[in-house]
Amino acid sequence: MSTSQEPEPLRPLSDSQRETLEEATSSYQAAVTGHAGTYLARRGIDPASAAMFRLGVVVDPMPGHDRFRGFLAIPYLDHRDQPLALRFRCLAEHDHRAGGHGKYMSETGDTGRMFNVRAVHQAGDVIHVCEGELDAIILAKLGLHAVALPGALAWQPRHRRMLAGFSRVWVWGDPDDAGADFIARIVRAHRAAKGVRLRHGDVTDTYLHGGGNALLALIA
Ligand SMILES: [Zn+2]
Numbered sequence: 001m002s003t004s005q006e007p008e009p010l011r012p013l014s015d016s017q018r019e020t021l022e023e024a025t026s027s028y029q030a031a032v033t034g035h036a037g038t039y040l041a042r043r044g045i046d047p048a049s050a051a052m053f054r055l056g057v058v059v060d061p062m063p064g065h066d067r068f069r070g071f072l073a074i075p076y077l078d079h080r081d082q083p084l085a086l087r088f089r090c091l092a093e094h095d096h097r098a099g100g101h102g103k104y105m106s107e108t109g110d111t112g113r114m115f116n117v118r119a120v121h122q123a124g125d126v127i128h129v130c131e132g133e134l135d136a137i138i139l140a141k142l143g144l145h146a147v148a149l150p151g152a153l154a155w156q157p158r159h160r161r162m163l164a165g166f167s168r169v170w171v172w173g174d175p176d177d178a179g180a181d182f183i184a185r186i187v188r189a190h191r192a193a194k195g196v197r198l199r200h201g202d203v204t205d206t207y208l209h210g211g212g213n214a215l216l217a218l219i220a
Contacts, residue, residue, distance in 0.1 A: 018082065018083075020062070021084070021085070021086060022082060022083060023062065024062040024065065024073070024083075024086060025054055025073070025075045025083040025086065027056070027060060027062065028056025028057055028073035029051075029054050029055070029056040030056070031056060031058075031059035031060065032050065032056055032057050033059065035057075035091065036055075036057045036091060037050075039072070039091050040055065040072075043134055043138075043204050043208075044204060044207045044208055045137055049140070049141050052140070053074075053075070053077070053116070053133075053140075054075050054077060054081065054083070055072065055073065055075075056073040056075075057070070057071070057072060057091075058070060058071050058073055058088065064107070065088075067101065067105075068088040070090075070092070071088040071089055071091060071105070072088065072090075072091055073086055073087075073088055074086065074087045074088070074089060074115075074133050074134075076113050076114075076115050076116075076117075077116065077117075077118060078117060078118065079117060079121040079122075081118070084117075085106070085107070085113050086106075086107065087105070087133065087150075088104070088105045089103060089104050089105075090102075090103055090104075090105075104150065112151075112154060112156055114147050114149060114162065115133045115147055115148035115149070115150065116136050116140070116146060116147045117147065117162070119136075119146055119147050120145075120147065120162055120163070123145030123166065124145075125166060125167040125168060126144075126166060126167070126168045126169075126170070127145050127147065127163060127166045127168075127170070128144050128145060128146035128169075128171075128172060129146070129147055129149060129163070129169060129170070129193075130146060130147075130148050130149075130172035130173075131148065131149065131150060131172070131173060131174055131179065131182055131202070132148055132202065132203070132204070133148045133150060134204055135148060135172065135202055135203035135204055136148040138203050138204055138207045138215075139172070139203060139215070141212075142212045142215060142216060146172075155182070155185045155186060160189045160190060163190055163193075164190075167192055168192050168194065169192050169193040170193075170194060171183045171186045171187065171195045171196060172196045172198065172202075172203050173195060173196075173198070174198065174201070174202045175197075175198045175199060175201065175202075179198075179202075196219060197218060198218065200214070203215065206218075
């Protein structure tokens with residue numbers, strides 16, 4: 001476990017970067033195909049949730065996105081629902097490494113953003129932090145204000161500042177070693193943070209296994 005390696009601080013996006021991201025997000029959002037809809041439905045994400053988070057599919061790739069063709073597009077929206085970054089998830093059921101890519105991919109040099117930062121603006125005293133974007137969407141569907149911090153280096157000092165004002169930070173780490181590490185890092189950094197004990201896989205697995213009540217019971 002290493003906490004010494006921290007990526008560079010985020011630079012603000014230029015207007016043209018913002019425009020390009022908006023154009024890509026709109027285009028991909030308009031192209032949500034039957035296949036992706038089925039994939040999302042199987043993960044508990046209905047069309048209303050997909051629309052709220054502006055999920056899309058890379059049917060007609062923007063420049064530089066050819067390698068993400070056919071992937072699910074997951075925009076990192078700001079509090080005005082404008083994209084700050086895009087992440088991509090391969091929808092094929094195959095060995096992703098043999099296909100020359102990861103299951104989840106980001107644009108080069110774009111790491112360490114918090115997914116669904118608008119939850120920080122909308123939440124009252126309580127916020128939820130999970131490991132996956134689609135897990136955060138499930139929690140949002142239950143009326144919880146949830147952000148996601150995917151990736152091993154996702155927890156950074158600026159995230160501590162973003163969560164500083166909350167009197168409770170629920171941390172939904174997956175029930176594995178990486179999830180335990182995820183919880184431990186945040187609990188060390190934030191005295192109001194508390195790990196949630198997931199037992200049936202991650203947030204999505206738990207939702208599919210026992211419905212929303214199975215998740216809500218863990219924080220009752
Ligand atoms: Zn793949």
